[in-house]
Amino acid sequence: HHWGVYDEPALLVSDNPVGMDQIALRVGGERLSLRSVLGELDSMTQDGRFTGTAGADSVSGSTRRYLSSHRFDWRPSRHFSLSLMESTIYSRENAGLSLKFLNPLNVQAFSVDGRPKNDENNGILAGIIWAHYRMWTVHGQLLIDDIDLMGQTGEATSAALTGSLRYAGVSWGEFGGSITAVTARTYNTHQPEGRYVYLQRGIGTQFSDYIQLSAFASIYHARGALDIELTPKLDLLLQGESDMRLPYPGNDVDVILEGTVEETIRPAVEMRIQQGRRWWMQVDVGPSFISNEDHIRGNDRTIVTAVFSFGTRFGFRKPFVAGL
Numbered sequence: 001h002h003w004g005v006y007d008e009p010a011l012l013v014s015d016n017p018v019g020m021d022q023i024a025l026r027v028g029g030e031r032l033s034l035r036s037v038l039g040e041l042d043s044m045t046q047d048g049r050f051t052g053t054a055g056a057d058s059v060s061g062s063t064r065r066y067l068s069s070h071r072f073d074w075r076p077s078r079h080f081s082l083s084l085m086e087s088t089i090y091s092r093e094n095a096g097l098s099l100k101f102l103n104p105l106n107v108q109a110f111s112v113d114g115r116p117k118n119d120e121n122n123g124i125l126a127g128i129i130w131a132h133y134r135m136w137t138v139h140g141q142l143l144i145d146d147i148d149l150m151g152q153t154g155e156a157t158s159a160a161l162t163g164s165l166r167y168a169g170v171s172w173g174e175f176g177g178s179i180t181a182v183t184a185r186t187y188n189t190h191q192p193e194g195r196y197v198y199l200q201r202g203i204g205t206q207f208s209d210y211i212q213l214s215a216f217a218s219i220y221h222a223r224g225a226l227d228i229e230l231t232p233k234l235d236l237l238l239q240g241e242s243d244m245r246l247p248y249p250g251n252d253v254d255v256i257l258e259g260t261v262e263e264t265i266r267p268a269v270e271m272r273i274q275q276g277r278r279w280w281m282q283v284d285v286g287p288s289f290i291s292n293e294d295h296i297r298g299n300d301r302t303i304v305t306a307v308f309s310f311g312t313r314f315g316f317r318k319p320f321v322a323g324l
Contacts, residue, residue: 001037003071003085004141005130009162009180009205011143012085012126013037013069017201020067023102033073036104038097041065041089044193063193065091067203068101068108083128087203091193122187122194135169137176143204145186156255158185160205173229175217184209184242184258185249195244202244209240209258231270238263241295260295264288266305279312 001024004010022039044063069087088108090101100106108123126143145158160183166176186208187196196203216233241259242249249258268286285306293299 005139008164011141011160011204012087014204016206017198017203020198031075034104035071036102037069038102039067041067041198063091063093064095065089065193070104079132081130085126087124089122089194122189122196135167137166139164156251158183160186173218173220177215180212182208182210183256184240184253187244188248190248208244209242211238225275227274229272233268235266260292260297262295263291277313281310283308
């Protein structure tokens, strides 16, 4: 599952974690639909150690953890869509699959206290908006983990946002940019079993406490049967010291970019070559200028990184029928 736009971050449920055992359902059509995912996460040992390994259930008194996520989609036209989402991690030593958490019509904010009762924590709300107007495409997501609206708890805001803007009104291709920001305490909670991770990988984003800015310009060219896309781009990543896999920080941390900030600037060029739907190959290469690496002041270096990928699709053009 990747509850977001293709090739962009998804804040609530993403393809970042490895596959988990789950029950998933979707009800509805193209304009209105409801989705639900109920998945089994790795457990936490009795003494509070969150090792990120499966099989902890064999340890007496370990805490079993489950993820419940719901999504409501409204798409009134081909040019606009709106999604509302919620997610909860529930846990207990003897917790199991709960049908009330699978039912997308049960709003978790109202149903978590119903019997049978589990230990719920780290409830999260999120929304997605996507719109296309002429040659412009805009996408945005907002995730709310914890906000003190009345100013009574004194807790810092825990939230995340991501968005992009693209323009395809030029003959040679398109250009645009994106931003993602995740506060220091997002996806974390007082109870270690409520951390929003599975096998040490984030269920939403992999990291917290960071800001990432990107800009790109894609140039399209057809050469015979080949479609070629060349994309110069520039990425800026600011990473704070907080981590959702570490113990929950107190209220004295910064809302975002805690401690010594690691900064990475990476100009790069990406090239993709594709022939219809049969095969494609892609390469991404560029230098990374890193400052304060590992959050150590003055620890600077420059490295060159490259990623190469290749894919192919094959199948029968006509249905294969065998018989006597």
